[in-house]
Amino acid sequence: xxTDHTAFLRQGLAPSWCPGCSFYQVLDxxxxxxxxxxxxxxxxxxxxxxGCSSRMPLFLSTFGMHTLHGRALPFAFGCKMAQPExxxxxxxxDGDLFSIGANxxxxxxxxxxxxxxxxxxxxxFAMTKNQTSPTSPTGHCGSLSPSGTGAAPLNVIEFAIAxxxxxxxxxxxxxxxxxxxxxxxxxxxxGFSFVQILSPCRTYDPNGKIGLGERKxxxxxxxxxxxxxxxxxxxxxxxxxxxxxxxxxxxxxxxVYYKKPAIKHTSSGIIKKTPxxxxxxxxxxxxxxx
Amino acid sequence: xxVILGNEVFESELPSAPELVPVLIDSVLLxxxxxxxxxxxxxxxxxxxxxxAGGTPMQRSVAALGVVAALLGLPQPMVLGVLHEWFGGKGxxxxxxxxxxxxxxxxxxxxxxxxxxxxxxxxxVRQIDDRIIIDGNQAxxxxxxxxxxxxxxSYPITPATPIGEFLARQLPQAGGTAHQAEDxxxxxxxxxxxxxxxxxxxxxxxxxxxxxxxxxxxxASMAELPVVIVNVQRPGPSTxxxxxxxxxxxxxxxxxxxxxxxxxxxxxRSVQECFDIMATAFTTAQAFRxxxxxxxxxxxxxTKMTADAQQFTGTAASSGELPLQRIVTxxxxxxxxxxxxxxxxxxxxxxxxxxxxxxxxxFIPGAAEVDCDDGPPLADVAVCAWGSTVASVKSAVxxxxxxxxxxxxxYPRLLYPLCGSELDAxxxxxGCRIIIEGNASGxxxxxxxxxxxxxxxxxxxxxxxxxxxTAIAFGIQQIVQQEAVNDH
Numbered sequence: 001x002x003t004d005h006t007a008f009l010r011q012g013l014a015p016s017w018c019p020g021c022s023f024y025q026v027l028d029x030x031x032x033x034x035x036x037x038x039x040x041x042x043x044x045x046x047x048x049x050x051g052c053s054s055r056m057p058l059f060l061s062t063f064g065m066h067t068l069h070g071r072a073l074p075f076a077f078g079c080k081m082a083q084p085e086x087x088x089x090x091x092x093x094d095g096d097l098f099s100i101g102a103n104x105x106x107x108x109x110x111x112x113x114x115x116x117x118x119x120x121x122x123x124x125f126a127m128t129k130n131q132t133s134p135t136s137p138t139g140h141c142g143s144l145s146p147s148g149t150g151a152a153p154l155n156v157i158e159f160a161i162a163x164x165x166x167x168x169x170x171x172x173x174x175x176x177x178x179x180x181x182x183x184x185x186x187x188x189x190x191g192f193s194f195v196q197i198l199s200p201c202r203t204y205d206p207n208g209k210i211g212l213g214e215r216k217x218x219x220x221x222x223x224x225x226x227x228x229x230x231x232x233x234x235x236x237x238x239x240x241x242x243x244x245x246x247x248x249x250x251x252x253x254x255x256v257y258y259k260k261p262a263i264k265h266t267s268s269g270i271i272k273k274t275p276x277x278x279x280x281x282x283x284x285x286x287x288x289x290x
Numbered sequence: 291x292x293v294i295l296g297n298e299v300f301e302s303e304l305p306s307a308p309e310l311v312p313v314l315i316d317s318v319l320l321x322x323x324x325x326x327x328x329x330x331x332x333x334x335x336x337x338x339x340x341x342x343a344g345g346t347p348m349q350r351s352v353a354a355l356g357v358v359a360a361l362l363g364l365p366q367p368m369v370l371g372v373l374h375e376w377f378g379g380k381g382x383x384x385x386x387x388x389x390x391x392x393x394x395x396x397x398x399x400x401x402x403x404x405x406x407x408x409x410x411x412x413x414x415v416r417q418i419d420d421r422i423i424i425d426g427n428q429a430x431x432x433x434x435x436x437x438x439x440x441x442x443x444s445y446p447i448t449p450a451t452p453i454g455e456f457l458a459r460q461l462p463q464a465g466g467t468a469h470q471a472e473d474x475x476x477x478x479x480x481x482x483x484x485x486x487x488x489x490x491x492x493x494x495x496x497x498x499x500x501x502x503x504x505x506x507x508x509x510a511s512m513a514e515l516p517v518v519i520v521n522v523q524r525p526g527p528s529t530x531x532x533x534x535x536x537x538x539x540x541x542x543x544x545x546x547x548x549x550x551x552x553x554x555x556x557x558x559r560s561v562q563e564c565f566d567i568m569a570t571a572f573t574t575a576q577a578f579r580x581x582x583x584x585x586x587x588x589x590x591x592x593t594k595m596t597a598d599a600q601q602f603t604g605t606a607a608s609s610g611e612l613p614l615q616r617i618v619t620x621x622x623x624x625x626x627x628x629x630x631x632x633x634x635x636x637x638x639x640x641x642x643x644x645x646x647x648x649x650x651x652x653f654i655p656g657a658a659e660v661d662c663d664d665g666p667p668l669a670d671v672a673v674c675a676w677g678s679t680v681a682s683v684k685s686a687v688x689x690x691x692x693x694x695x696x697x698x699x700x701y702p703r704l705l706y707p708l709c710g711s712e713l714d715a716x717x718x719x720x721g722c723r724i725i726i727e728g729n730a731s732g733x734x735x736x737x738x739x740x741x742x743x744x745x746x747x748x749x750x751x752x753x754x755x756x757x758x759x760t761a762i763a764f765g766i767q768q769i770v771q772q773e774a775v776n777d778h
Contacts, residue, residue, distance in 0.1 A: 013628060045614075047483070057617060058628065065486055066619035068509055071479045074471065078480035081441060081467045082487025083614070107472040 005035040008061055015059045022173040022199035022208075023053055026120055029176060030091075031060070033183040037087075044087045047076040049096035052127045053120035053199075056091040070100030073108040076115045087116070087187060094121040095133040098154055102134070109165035109192055116186045116193045119156065122201040123210045130204045137210060157238040157257055160194050161231065166260035167193035168234070172217055173200075174208075175254065182256065190262045198254075212252060220255030234258035291361070291408065293354055294319065295336070312406050314357065316350055332406060336395060343394040345387050352388045356395025361403060362412035366396055420599045426564040426590035429602065430520055431456035433568030434492055436604035439518070440466035441484035441491040443477035445499060448532040449591045450522040453494040474499035478506030478519070485515045488612045490572050494520040497530060497539050500583075504546045507581045511551025513618040514643070516575035516582075518568070523587040523677075525754050534754030535588045537677050538729035543583040544706045544737065550640070552647050554578065555706040557585040559659075559680040561595050565602050567703065570654060576612070577653060578646055585705070587728070589678040589756045650707045657709040658702035660716070661687070669698035671770050672719035675726045676702055676734055678756065683726055685759035690766060696721075705734065708741050717742040722773045724749050726762055 008031035017023050034044060041061040048054035050069035057064025067075045072090045080088045097105050097119050108115065124142060125131040132142035134154040141148045160168045167189040171179040179197060186193035200208035220226060220237065227233060234257045294315040317335040334357050336350040343353075352373070359369040373392050377385045424432075431453045434442070442461055444454030454468070461468040467484070471477040474495055481491035495503065500521045510517045521543060525536035543555045554574055558567040564586055575582040617627040622639060624630045630639070651657055662669070675683040680701045687697050700716040702709050717723060724747045725735040732748025739746060749765045751757055
């Protein structure tokens with residue numbers, strides 16, 4: 001029996017996001033993704049940090065941990081170790097994951113923590129009223145850096161591939177069906193998976209231009225011969241999409257940039273268990289050493 | 291016996307040793323030793339022996355090993371064999387060099403120290419199967435295992451690293467997870483995630499790591515998640531002195547978080563108690579749904595003792611698995627876990643979380659050890675100590691009682707919330723009250739002062755050394771005399 005996607009919405013608590021916030025679209029798509037994967041609301045644990053997007057678990061009927069700014073990933077890892085059969089999904093913003101949380105993202109990726117990370121990227125800190133974030137375009141001004149940042153934005157796709165994340169993808173709220181396919185693919189991946197979801201802030205970026213500029217989205221699979229299992233090719237594709245300066249033309253590819261072939265498992269469940277290095281290292285009997 | 295090899299020993303007061311204990315000292319230090327004390331030293335020319343055997347003066351410790359082994363009557367082949375095992379991996383020349391130096395020390399002592407009497411019978415024992423050598427760090431790690439801990443997150447920090455090293459090997463064999471995190475913040479947060487997932491979770495760190503974990507500990511208070519934090523104290527603030535002794539994190543443990551979140555602070559008083567207290571810590575954390583901080587210190591962590599293995603076994607009272615809560619958050623929330631900001635809702639939650647702590651002192655068995663041979667109302671002085679200081683204070687109290695002083699003593703293992711009824715009784719002493727601890731400002735004294743209304747003396751040290759019985763006895767006498775003067 002398939003659970004209707006609305007069963008994943010928390011009853012009796014309306015989301016507190018601004019009317020027209022792109023996160024409503026992500027919430028809707030996430031519930032549809034859970035339903036498509038035949039989860040029930042008692043299956044997933046949704047873990048978030050602090051920020052507008054981090055409110056997500058409060059509006060879902062699944063298990064949820066609304067944790068500390070930048071620290072969703074370690075919470076998620078501990079939870080996964082305690083409940084390895086459950087899908088654990090991190091939902092957080094660009095500031096949470098790549099400013100204060102960048103170190104945890106790096107190590108979660110390189111250690112292949114078996115969680116799915118959805119970065120709801122609006123290229124700024126919205127809840128605290130418009131500061132620049134690591135993904136803000138060069139020169140973008142915010143309330144704490146009124147003269148602009150001066151730094152090029154962090155290319156989170158390139159960064160994720162560089163630190164050995166085995167599944168790296170980009171989606172956008174403006175392509176709903178593609179976003180759902182990408183989220184489902186990430187949730188199905190038996191290892192660390194990361195999706196950057198371009199989701200503009202209705203209040204501080206009403207035209208949705210900060211991330212895209214004048215560029216158009218393009219499906220990555222439209223590139224002839226692009227093989228997402230080819231890591232150097234993925235890095236090259238990612239680095240071309242770096243500069244978010246307004247006024248630049250060109251295209252921004254969305255889709256799965258990199259997908260490392262997963263270890264095959266014999267279990268028949270939708271979500272396959274991944275052997276974790278830490279549980280296997282000490283498999284041989286080790287006498288008590290003083 | 292005691293063996294003194296280093297000059298830095300003379301920076302501070304020489305440890306007091308009862309008369310019958312032989313104190314061996316490197317001959318090159320003898321002249322300055324004689325100046326500092328009228329103690330009875332047995333010179334051993336270990337630096338010289340090391341050099342004569344083809345090594346450097348730094349290898350005097352290996353020569354001293356040979357001396358001690360000969361005094362104990364250990365068979366030479368056995369000692370040299372163990373030495374080879376230890377240094378064998380470092381290459382042939384290191385192994386051979388140490389072999390010659392150890393032999394030199396052994397042969398010299400066998401010939402020259404026949405007059406030295408030992409208090410202990412060091413003849414070999416046939417059956418050692420159920421005897422172990424254990425230190426405070428290992429005891430804490432074993433205690434966690436025995437208490438049903440199944441998730442441990444670590445980050446290396448002196449002097450707590452060995453706890454993680456032990457659990458990294460043993461916890462996976464017990465079906466749990468031992469994880470080296472990228473920093474202490476990740477360590478506490480992943481432990482909280484595992485706690486949310488229903489497992490008994492723990493971290494171990496020292497002062498600098500405790501500071502990093504404060505936000506996570508506060509989260510545990512607000513989200514009401516059980517978690518155990520072992521803090522092996524060392525002198526602070528900041529990097530401080532990584533390999534020295536202190537008891538200066540108590541206030542950080544109690545009040546280190548922003549806002550007013552609940553915590554429980556326990557402090558074992560011996561290596562044995564490092565083991566025993568872990569079961570108490572996990573049970574209490576689960577019962578009160580809050581973080582429990584266990585304060586040990588460098589001294590307890592590294593003090594080795596022999597013991598019966600049976601003293602370090604146990605079974606967790608429950609499997610420790612709890613069902614998942616539906617949602618947790620650090621935002622102020624109602625009983626269902628959803629954000630609440632109304633003045634009445636907020637007040638209700640603050641009061642509820644605070645009130646649950648009123649039952650802690652009665653929940654924990656043996657919250658404080660009371661030694662009132664002379665009864666508080668009759669005592670000349672009431673002393674109080676916690677942690678590793680307790681052993682030295684007990685020695686001092688014994689000596690002072692022999693001199694006719696009437697002393698009431700209190701040794702709490704529950705430091706916070708305060709063990710109120712024991713403290714009230716203790717404070718009824720007719721004489722003065724002295725709290726002895728290894729920090730500069732008298733941190734436990736400051737906590738106690740929030741409960742009792744009579745003055746308390748803080749007898750403290752912050753020199754990085756363990757408190758010695760003679761210094762403590764001297765300090766107590768000084769304070770008692772000063773009080774007598776003030777009274778007149």
